[in-house]
Amino acid sequence: MQDLVVNNLVLLSAAAIIVLGILSSIAAVRFGAPLLLVFLGIGMLLGEDGPVGLSFDSYIIAYLIGSAALAVILFDGGMRTRLSTIRSVAAPALALSTVGVLVTAFLTGVFAHYVIGFGWIVSFLLGSIVASTDAAAVFFLLKAGGLKLRGKVGPVLETESATNDPMALFLTLALLEFALVSASPNAANPLAGTLVLFFQQFALGALIGTAGGFILVWILSRMPLSGGLLPLFVLAAAIVIFTVSALLNASGFLAVYLAGLVLGNRPVRAFPSLLNFMDSSTWMAQLVMFVMLGLLVTPSKMADYAFTAILIAVFLMLVARPLGVLASLAPFRFTSAETIYVSWVGLRGAVSIFLATLPVLAHLPGAQLFFNLAFVVVLVSLVAQGASLGWTARRLKLALPDTAPAVKRFEIDLPGQQQLELVAYPVEEGCSYLTASYTPVWLKPVFVVRGDEVVSTEQAGPLTPGDYGYFLVPPKKITRLDALFDASATPLKTADFQGFAFNSDVALNALAEEYKFGLPDRYRELTIAQAFAERFGDVLRVGDRLELDTLDLVAVDLDGDTVSRVILELPEEPEWPDRIRPYVARIVAALRIGLRKWRTAKKPNQSPIETGKAAQEEHTQAGKADSARKPAQADKADSA
Structure with a gap:
């Protein structure tokens, strides 16, 4: 009888946690608090240092629940992503998810070694654990703030957040192997298998995910599943794809995201209701995972690591992530404001804490260090970055009103x-x-x-x-x-964009000649409407942009499925270093000329040849200063 009472109390506690989490999420939306931080706080209040005092220290259960939850979250993210969006930002997003993660992990490791004093392997392992961003946290906060981002920023962040986890997982596993070798001299050297692991994680993960997605679409189109069983089947299939990939040493994160991407871009029966079910499942997965992680941590034991973790978090936010983004986006045409915002949206979340459990499960000596440090880094990131994403977007003029309709369907x-x-x-x-x-x-x-x-x-x-x-x-x-059918929608207007407006029947070739920008050959014989139709097909939306050589065309009005009016978006004014550079060059040239005149006056016996050379150099320096000044004046005139 006593056991029955205990079991009922456990069931009551689990249900109460879910109810409390759902109610707190409503408050989080209203007050703009980071949702994941709220869930973590609930877990910590319920934990052994909180007023409830529940004791939970099973890292293997945390690993299993975290894996299933992340599979659901990434699968849902893939289902909501359009292939046309990924094609337009594939290159910069891939650079961020590979080069960006590598640079961030490396710089954080160097900082941890020289400033904190950790060993090299421990430092780089810690850098790899906190190197990836969290998609769920970023886009919940943007949605809660009613924001839509201009240009390529939103799609780049969405694709990067969903695809950078495999690189972080690979680095963590590889460095964990090196750490185990250093802890156990009799262990095998992992160098030979590291490269194989890298290709397994990416290539095999992509293959399993793509194949699994097409198989899932084929089953859904042929099996007469009832409306209630269909979403449950899809959810279970996503977890199957994730676990099969993990068993084959492939990236389950990448596989389940690609499976969702295939499913979301193919005709599937009852797809809107499936999306609604996945939306609820994603919220539940976030709630359960972060409450569990909050239960797992012991705040009193983190006090010894708090100062060190805060130093690492500040360096990660202000130095490592920005330099990683700069190295990744340098070859692409991103404005300074876009680069700064992508740098700031380096929110740490579920994956960092999840990866921090791997050293504990591998029985690495001192592994509790990684979990405690990663947990505090995530807390600092959620508080500092999570609460300022909307404000930063508005300050950088990258925010547009959210046009997602709130309609009953x-x-x-x-x-x-x-x-x-x-x-x-x-x-x-x-x-x-x-x-x-x-x-x-x-x-x-x-x-x-x-x-x-x-x-x-x-x-x-x-x-x-x-x-x-x-x-x-x-x-x-x-x-x-x-x-x-949305009575409360606020549509985007021409005034929301900066540039010149054109009707869509204008020939792109004529526009390119008038404004002196390059045009791909496939667009030379097309009108603006035809080019947008070729680029976006039947998924065209207000705010979509056609990226050209140095300018962008933005769709601001639709007539059915066709764009009717566009904005030729002007490039941003040069940043202040570019504006003052010509004046600095002119001042330096004037100082050099004055210095030469002073030296000439000190040499009364200077020959006519030397005098002529000095005069010629004066003329050359003055010409260089004028040349540096003219582009700045031209830019100012163009801006006017």
Whole structure:
């Protein structure tokens, strides 16, 4: 009987933790607090140093639960990512997830060795553990702040955050092997297997993830799963892909993200309801994982590591991450503001704490050091960076209003096909559908619920507020339809962008000749509308941009599926060092000329040849100063 009471108390505690976490997430959205920090705080309050005093010290359970939770989070991130978005930012995102992680880990290791005094292997292992960013934390805070980022910043951060974990995991595992060798002289040298491990992590992980995604799509299109079983099957399949990859020494993180990417970009039955289920599953995974990590840590034991961890966190935020981003984005066309913001959005989170459990599981001597340091680094990052992401975006003028519609939508599954979804919307006063001058060609009205009656679209006539409209729509167009029925949406306007506005029937070739920018050959015979259609297909949205040589074209108005108006976005004014450089050169040249005149005056017997050389040098220096000044004046005129 006593055992039954204990079990019921455990069940009650677990349910109460979930309820408390959900309620706290509502408060986090309202007050802009980092969600993951709230969940960590709940775990720490419930832990052995908190008022509840629960004792939890099983790193193997933490590893298993963390693996499953991260698989769910990354799979959901892949499902919500469009391939067209990844294609436009693949190169810089890949550079950030490889070169950026390497540079960040290396610099943090050097700092830990020379400033903190750790050994080289311990220092680099610590740097690898805290080198990757956390996608879930970053995008929850941006969404909670109602922000949408300009340009390529948002897609780059999303893709980098989802793909940099494999590099951090590889570095951690490789350095952990070296640490075990140094701790045990009889252990085998891991040098020979390090390169093989690297290719296994990336190549095999990509292969398993892509194949698993296509197999999952094939099963969903042929198996008559009921609406309730379908999302559960997809969730379990994602964890299967993750664990199979891990068993084969491949990157489960990369595999499960790519599987979600394949699934999200293929026609799948009941996809909107599947997304809703994955959204709830992702929140639950974050809640369970971070509450568990909060339970695992003992705050009283972290006091000895707090000062050291804060030093590492500050160096990571202000030096290591910015230099890693600068090294990664240098070959690409990013403005100073974009580079600064990508540097600041180096939020540490779940993966860093998860990786810090690996030395403990490997029984590395002194492994508790890594977990305590990583935990404090994550706390500092969530507090310092997490609370300022929206403010920083606005200060750097990279923030746009969030145009994601907050609309009620109801989906009805149509078994036997994946090309159309049956959706319903409540018609509210002020929604764009009531005032639209056209009906999209891909939208097929089915019937209308008006009052207590169900009437055909012919009998109902135009929709009125209070109606419920039912439509057949392709799955990829549902987000576009959401915007038409959102009465509270604030659409992007031309005033939200800086540049010159053009209608989409203008030929790109003529625009390139007028504004002197390079144009790829495939665009030379196309209009602006045709170029956007070729680049984005049927997933075009307001704010999408066509990247050209030195300028960008931004879609600011749509007519159905076609862009109708664009902005030719102007380049930013040069930063202050570029503006003052010509004046500094002029002052230096004047000082040199004055110094030569003074030296000439000290030499009364100077020959005519020497006098001529001095005059020629004066003329040359003055010409250089004028040349340096003219571009600055030209830039100023262009800006005006």
